[in-house]
Amino acid sequence: MSRPRPWFRQRRRRAPVLAVGLLLATAVAVASVLAFAAGGQAPSPDTAPDTAAPSSESPIRPGGPAPRDERADREQMLRPHDSAARETPFYRGSSGSGEPDTAGTTPEEEPRSEPRDLPPHLVDHLEGLLAEDDITDIEELSVAVLDPDGHLVAGHEPERAVVPASTQKLVTSAAALRELGPEHEFTTRAVATGPIIDGTLEGDLVIVGEGDPTLASEPFRDEVHPQRPHTPIEPLTEAVEEAGVDTIEGSVLGDPSFFADEPEPGGWRERYFHSLDTTRSSGLTIDAGRELEERDGRLLGAAAEDPALTTAEVVTELLDDADIDVDGDPGRAPSEDGHTHPEAEELGAVHSPPLGELLEVVMQESDNHLADATFRTLGAHDGNPTWGGSDDAVREALRDLDPSWGDAVLADGSGLSRDDRLSALLLAELDHAVTAEHDEFWRETHAVAGESGTLRRRLTGTAAEGNVFAKTGTLRDSRALAGHVDSRDGDRYHFAILGGDLDGPGIQAVRRLQDDLALVLADPPDCEPADHPGTCDPPEDDESDDGENDDGENDDGADG
Template identity: 35%
Template sequence: MTPRNRSQRIAVPALLMALAAICVVLAVRADAQEDDAVAPAGTSTQETAAPVTPVLSARRVPRVVAAPVGDQALRTDLDAIVASSPADSCLSVQRSGETVIDHRSDSALVPASNQKLVTGAAALIQLGPDHVLTTDVSAATPPVNGVISGDLYFVGGGDPLLATDDYIAVFESQPQIHSDMEALADAVVAAGVTRVEGSVVGDESRYDAMRAVPSWPERYAEQNASGPLSALSVNDGFASYRKVSLMELDVTASEDPALEAAAVLTGLLRERGVEIVGEPLSGVAPPGATVVASLESQTISEIVHEMNSESDNTTAELLLKEIGLARRGEGTTTAGAAAVPEILAEAGLPVNGLVVADGSGLDTGNRVSCDLLLGILLADGAEGPLSSNLSVAGQSGTLAERFVGTPAEGRLTAKTGSLNEVTALSGWVLSEGGQNIAFAYVVNVPDGASVSGEDLALQTELGVALALWPEGIDVEALAPVSMPEAAED
C-alpha cells in the first residue's frame, strides 16, 4: 500500500480542533442545565455516581472523529491507486451514501466479466428473483398402462444448470448449484412410464440455434470458453468431460446439444428400467402435448448466484436469451442485448455509454461505466440477491485463492473480470469499522499490452484499503469509559 505523505494530513488536526470547540460549547450548555436542575426528593447529591469521561475528551465523539479521519486516509490510498492505474481506468467508491472517490466513473470501458453484473441485474429485474424455468417431458398422447405410444419429448425451458451427478462431480468447487437430471428421470418413472414406443426427442425451440455469439473470436470455441448455447442444455452442452488436473477439465462440445440432452435422458431412463424402442433424436414437440413430468430450475436469484460466483459464461449467455424472450418475444442474443439497456434505464440506473454485445463479458465490444456498476450494487444493497451472492475473498468462487491472509479476506465480496487486456473488480467490503463500502474498479490496459501482476496488485491494495476503514482509528480506544471513583474522607 502506498504510504501517505504529510501534506495530506493537514486537514485532520484542524478537524479535531473544530470538534474540540464544539465539545466546549456542549460542556457549557451541560453545566448550565445541571446548575438549573433540582435533585429528586430524598436524593443526596453526594450519592451521585462517579463522573464518567470528561466532556472535553475525544472519547465523547469517537464515530464523529473516526469517520472523517478514516475517509481522509482512505482517499489518500485511493488517490495512489488511481495514480498507478492505466489511463483507461475508472474507480468509484461509496460509503453510507457518500462518494469517497469518483474517478472517470462515467467512462464506458470494456468490463470483461463484470458484464455479468449487468446481465444479472437485468435478469433479476425482468424475470424476478423467485422466477423459475421449467423443463418438461411430454408426449403427444398420455401414457396408457405405462406405455407412451409415440415419442417422448424432452422440452428445454432455458435452464442453464441441468446436469447429471457425474458431471457435477468433476468440479473442484463443491457443492455446485444445478438442476438434477436424475430427479427428472425419477419423475418420469414416478409418472408410471415403463415403455416408450418411439424415441426421446430433444426440443430446443425456445431459443434460436446460434451456438455462440457471432462476434466472438474463433479461439473461444477452441478454448471452450462457453458451452454450445441451447434452450435444452445438459452438462453445459458438452458431450464428454473429464478432470485433467485440479483446475482443468477436458471437455468436448456437442454439435447438437438437444440431441445430446435426449441421449442423456434416454440413458437415465433405461438405467431405471424404462424400455425405449428408438434412439435419441432432436425435434419439436407437437402443440398441446401432454406433460408427463417436469423439473423446475433453481430460482433466478440462485442462477445469477452461480453465474457470478463461478463466472459461468454459458449461464450468462442463456440468461441473456431468456431476457430477450421475456422482454421482446425472441430468445436470441440480439433481442436480449437490446432489452438490457431498456430494463436498466427503467429501473433508474445510469446507462449512458452502455453497449451490450453479449451476456458474459467475453466480447470486447461491451462497454460499461463504473457509474453503472456501482449503481447496480447500490440499488441491490449489500444484502440483495445480486450482491450477497458474489464470490468471497479467500473463501469462494473466483476469489477463493485471492486476498488470502490480508484484511480483505472474508470481508470483500465481488465480481471479478479478466481478459487479456482487461481486469475488473466490483462489489462490497464490510470494513473493520463495520461499514459496507461499495466499489467498482475497471482497468483497460493500452492496445498491445496485457494485464500485469502490478495491475492485479492494485486490486489487492484497493480491497485492503477498504477493509481497513477507518484505518488508524481505534474506535474502542475512543469510546467513553468510567473514571475512578473519588476516595471518601
C-alpha cells in the same frame, strides 16, 4: 503522448463555471420577483417553456447515453429507494405489479443529500493512487469510487466503457434478481405427442427445455461437477415408466425453442468451446452443454455441437436402461412440437434449484454457462429470446434505478464476449443501488476477500480480508473488480476498476491498483499521502505479483 486527466482533476476545473451559473440563476430569480410585484406573473411549472428541465418520466435510452444536457444536470449518484414507499416485492416476477409506488413523487422532487464528511485524507490517497505513472499510462482504464450515499468521490474516466470481463455477471445477476426473483425455478418437461395405448406411446417423447442450465446426468453430478447446483434428469424417465410406457413408436426429441436458435453471441472466440470456458447456448441443455464420453476408464467431455440433441441422446440411453424400447433415433423437435404442440400430454417435470442459489455460483465462482443462460432467460421472459432481446430485457429490469448506461454493450451475460462494454461508474452505481434494495442477500452472492469465491486467495492477512465483497473479471488482457468495501469506520464504499488492452506491466499495475484501493477503503490512512499514497509506511518492494492471475475464475486465459 498526452493522457486523459483523472476525473478528480477534471472536476476541479469546473468550479468557475459553476460559480457563474449560480450568479445567473440568482439574477433570474430576482427579476421574477420584481416582475411579480409589478403585477406580472412568474412562470409556473404548467406554463414553463419547452426548454425546461427534462421530465423525470423520460428514461435513459436503451441504446446509448442520454442527451448531454440531461446528463450534465444529473448528480453522478444513485439514491437508495425509499423502502417505506415500496409495498410491492422487490422483483417483478412475484405477485403484485413489482413496480415501486411512486405516486405523487418524482426523483427530481426528492431532496438529494450532500456528500458526507469522509476520513480526512481518504480522497487524497485515492487520488494519489490514480495519479501513479504506471496507472496514467494505461489507455483503457475506468475507475469509480462512491461514498456510502452513492456520490462519486474519486475516479479516472468513470464513464468510459471498457471490456468488463466477468464483472458483466454483476449486471446480469442484478437484473435477474429484480426481474425473476430469488425463488425463480427453471422447469424441464417430458411430454407425449400421441396417446399411450397398451403400454405403447404412439408418437414422440419430447423433452421441453426452459433454459435450465443445471440439468444434469448422474456421471456429471458425481464425477465432473459435484459442487455445482444440479437438476437431476432421471425423474423424467421415471415419469415415463410410471405412465406405463414400455415402447415409444417415435423418437425422443429435444425442444430448445425457449431460446432463439443462436448458439453464440457476437464477440465469442471458437477456442472458448475447445477449452470449455463456455459451451453453446440452447434452450435445452444437459451437463452444462457438454457431451460426456468414457474412454479408457476416464470420463471426458467436449462442448456439444447441439445441446438439445445431446439431451435427447442421454434420455434415450436412460430409457434403454429402464427396458423401454424407443423405435426412432434421438433428434431435435420441430418448433411446433412439445413447446407449442396443442395435443401434447405432460408426463413429468423437473425443477431447478432456486435462482438465488444459482446466482451465488455465477458471482462467486464465475460460472459462464449459468450466467449466459440466466441472461437469455431474461430475454425469453420479456418476449424476445435472442441475445439482443436479453440486452433489452436487462436494461428494462434496471431502468428505474437510472444507472449511467452511457456506451454500455451487453453482448452476453458472462462477459466472455469481446463486444461487451461497461463503465466503472455503471457497475459501482448498480452495486450501490442493489445493495440498498437487497442488502444481505446481494452481499452474500459476492466473493469475499480472503474467504470465498474468486477472491479466496486475495488480500489475505490484511484489513481488507473479510471486508471486500466483489466480482472479479479476467481475460488475457483485461482485469476488473467491482463491488463494495466495509471500512473500519463502519462506512461502506462502492467501487469498480476496469482495465482493458493491457500488456504484462499493465496487468500488474491494475492488479496492484485494485488491491491498494481496497486496502485504502477498508482502512483509510490517518496521514497525508506524501510520496507513498495508500499507506502511512514507506513502500516495500513487492515481488509477490508476477502478472499471473490467481482469482480462480473459469474464464482465466479464455481470450487472447
